[in-house]
């Protein structure tokens with residue numbers, strides 16, 4: 001339900017039909033990365049603000065400056081806002097646009113991963129640490145070497161290895177990279193060419209660097225052929241999130257301009273991943289971004305929409321709803337508003 005038809009939306013009616021409510025209303029939040037830490041649900045969202053930036057296709061109006069960490073004792077419980085966990089002014093290498101973050105835990109330390117633009121207008125990904133899942137987080141002085149683009153999502157495999165998935169096209173700048181080299185001469189592939197893939201890298205033992213050159217992932221169709229760039233309702237756009245279910249790796253992501261959250265399944269953290277279906281149909285607002293987490297035996301989708309702000313695309317609110325895997329490993333598609 002993107003913003004081109006916003007004039008026709010009755011937000012009162014729509015909010016009444018929404019299958020879930022904003023988790024918090026005192027601030028705008030988006031891009032929720034949820035984890036179970038210390039027996040609670042911790043959520044690492046973007047903190048949306050209206051900074052007065054003009055709208056453009058590069059997402060300059062998403063001018064976020066800091067992060068707040070939220071937590072809940074249970075899915076029905078109250079949500080606690082732990083306050084500001086990290087501000088862009090405290091990150092030496094970052095200038096602006098603190099976009100979708102994620103977090104990880106290893107050996108008593110919590111790691112907050114976040115993208116931001118540097119003074120040269122190029123996105124990189126940084127890391128900050130804390131002894132508490134709620135922060136505050138202390139940033140490393142430099143961005144992660146070899147990182148680029150946006151939307152880091154860190155997945156811990158059963159063997160104790162941690163992988164960072166990342167990337168996003170258009171405002172996320174992924175179209176300007178080939179073989180990990182940046183050049184504005186590089187652009188989105190033509191419709192008949194293979195789509196750009198999300199990126200992955202194993203993290204070093206100290207969780208602060210990439211332990212290997214960044215690899216490009218492949219999402220295939222049912223016949224094993226890579227999805228094409230013109231396949232807008234299935235190809236990767238942004239918002240990577242990986243989890244494991246019954247021994248399979250689920251690579252989940254947003255299709256951007258077709259506003260879907262989709263999933264693709266593979267047998268390795270490096271893919272290839274076979275496109276399997278839609279997790280979440282379009283929400284109010286241009287962007288869609290999510291995470292999937294299991295808490296006490298039930299799976300949940302965390303997502304966002306712009307219904308609380310009556311459709312302002314950069315003023316979003318995070319929500320959660322149960323997610324159901326079928327016996328065959330497919331996921332039941334979630335329709336965010338009742339018909």
Ligand code: FUB
Nearest residue numbers: 062099100238239287289
């Ligand atoms: O929140 C800013 C950007 O919007 C995120 O990085 C994207 O995934 C989209 O949700």
